[in-house]
Amino acid sequence: MDHFLYRNGALHAEDVPLSEIAAAVGTPFYVYSTATLLRHYALFDEALAGVDHLVCYAMKAASNQAILKTLAQAGAGMDVVSLGEYLRARAAGVPGEKIVFSGVGKTADEMRRALAGGIRQFNVESEPEMEALNAVARDLGTVAPVTIRVNPDVDARTHAKIATGKSENKFGIPIARARQVYAHAARLPGLEVVGIDVHIGSQLTELEPFAQAYAKLAGLTETLRADGHDIRRLDLGGGLGIPYARSNAAPPLPTDYGRLIRDTLGHLGCEIEIEPGRLIAGNAGLMMTRVIYLKQGEGRDFLILDAAMNDLIRPAMYDAHHDIVPVIEPEPGAEAAPYDIVGPVCETGDTFARQRPMPPLRQGDLIAFRGAGAYGAVMASEYNTRPLIPEVMVKGDQFAVIRRRPTFDEIINRDTIPEWL
Numbered sequence: 001m002d003h004f005l006y007r008n009g010a011l012h013a014e015d016v017p018l019s020e021i022a023a024a025v026g027t028p029f030y031v032y033s034t035a036t037l038l039r040h041y042a043l044f045d046e047a048l049a050g051v052d053h054l055v056c057y058a059m060k061a062a063s064n065q066a067i068l069k070t071l072a073q074a075g076a077g078m079d080v081v082s083l084g085e086y087l088r089a090r091a092a093g094v095p096g097e098k099i100v101f102s103g104v105g106k107t108a109d110e111m112r113r114a115l116a117g118g119i120r121q122f123n124v125e126s127e128p129e130m131e132a133l134n135a136v137a138r139d140l141g142t143v144a145p146v147t148i149r150v151n152p153d154v155d156a157r158t159h160a161k162i163a164t165g166k167s168e169n170k171f172g173i174p175i176a177r178a179r180q181v182y183a184h185a186a187r188l189p190g191l192e193v194v195g196i197d198v199h200i201g202s203q204l205t206e207l208e209p210f211a212q213a214y215a216k217l218a219g220l221t222e223t224l225r226a227d228g229h230d231i232r233r234l235d236l237g238g239g240l241g242i243p244y245a246r247s248n249a250a251p252p253l254p255t256d257y258g259r260l261i262r263d264t265l266g267h268l269g270c271e272i273e274i275e276p277g278r279l280i281a282g283n284a285g286l287m288m289t290r291v292i293y294l295k296q297g298e299g300r301d302f303l304i305l306d307a308a309m310n311d312l313i314r315p316a317m318y319d320a321h322h323d324i325v326p327v328i329e330p331e332p333g334a335e336a337a338p339y340d341i342v343g344p345v346c347e348t349g350d351t352f353a354r355q356r357p358m359p360p361l362r363q364g365d366l367i368a369f370r371g372a373g374a375y376g377a378v379m380a381s382e383y384n385t386r387p388l389i390p391e392v393m394v395k396g397d398q399f400a401v402i403r404r405r406p407t408f409d410e411i412i413n414r415d416t417i418p419e420w421l
């Protein structure tokens with residue numbers, strides 16, 4: 001459920017008409033709903049009620065500080081994957097003890113700054129990384145809390161680019177080698193092993209792959225405890241999918257996911273961490289754009305928008321579907337016609353949808369891409385020297401620009417011309 005609904009024939013973000021925001025900030029832009037973000041966070045928090053747990057929002061999904069602060073004030077921790085994200089979370093007021101640091105290629109500098117600044121744990125993904133973190137911690141005269149990410153070799157049954165839990169993926173250590181690697185970690189004085197980490201992929205639309213992974217994790221917890229390791233924390237990663245198309249079957253809900261976690265891992269008495277990103281932010285954001293032209297092609301019609309693949313890369317990169325709706329609610333029974341919906345960038349890949357049935361539209365009409373809150377603004381680029389589009393946050397009847405559109409001068413003046421030219 002989200003808070004983007006038609007009222008009196010016009011699409012609103014909570015209590016604000018989207019046309020009002022478009023008039024104030026210009027198109028294209030992203031807009032987020034505070035109530036939707038908080039509702040999604042609460043669903044996860046409630047799903048684990050009664051279990052010692054922390055919901056660490058995977059901020060790579062949408063990392064504007066206004067989003068981080070909204071969630072942190074509700075009690076969320078953060079999952080970060082770079083020093084930049086760590087610093088951004090700290091700048092938004094998230095305390096170090098609520099930040100977990102994931103990622104397959106942390107550098108010694110990233111480790112040093114996070115360890116010195118305060119961190120809940122590092123999710124370590126390889127033995128060389130263990131050695132590097134040990135050296136950094138020893139150098140700082142401290143001990144780094146770690147979990148080790150194991151790769152459970154399960155098929156997440158999602159898009160190949162976002163599946164991470166198969167043995168051929170670059171992530172984690174093979175579960176078959178876990179005992180050896182944990183024994184190695186236990187010998188490193190700069191590390192304190194606190195638990196185990198898994199994350200098998202993103203946009204999972206069924207619980208079965210989680211069930212397989214968590215069953216393996218339960219077995220591993222018992223084995224490692226028998227080996228003498230104090231396994232007291234389990235980080236279960238993120239990955240629960242969202243319904244991108246209203247017409248499709250809905251993926252499992254956080255409540256079902258919470259029940260699965262209790263059923264498979266509850267008996268172990270561990271503290272549970274989860275790292276949802278997409279489900280918290282995805283349906284809490286829209287990308288807003290206008291129709292520049294309606295163009296007749298050979299046997300097909302094109303809807304040319306002022307947003308492009310550089311603003312929202314998901315359709316080009318993951319063949320992703322977004323529901324695309326007009327801000328003015330179509331008349332009941334309005335006849336739909338198929339369009340190829342494209343942006344102005346000079347690549348055929350700059351196509352948001354092919355032969356998508358759309359109600360009657362005119363040049364200048366405002367259009368919303370649903371489900372654009374996660375992996376939208378954060379993956380945008382300035383390809384074609386198109387400025388990064390603004391982000392806006394709505395709360396009730398208020399809205400605020402939370403990242404403004406850069407000026408062309410700002411973009412152009414970031415280049416420096418060598419003296420010899």
Ligand SMILES: *Cc1c(COP(=O)(O)O)cnc(C)c1O
Pocket residue numbers: 058060061079102103199201202203237238239240275276277278279
């Ligand atoms: C990307 C990622 C997540 C979040 O995944 P979602 O599908 O957005 O929930 C969580 N943990 C790790 C380690 C990740 O890389």
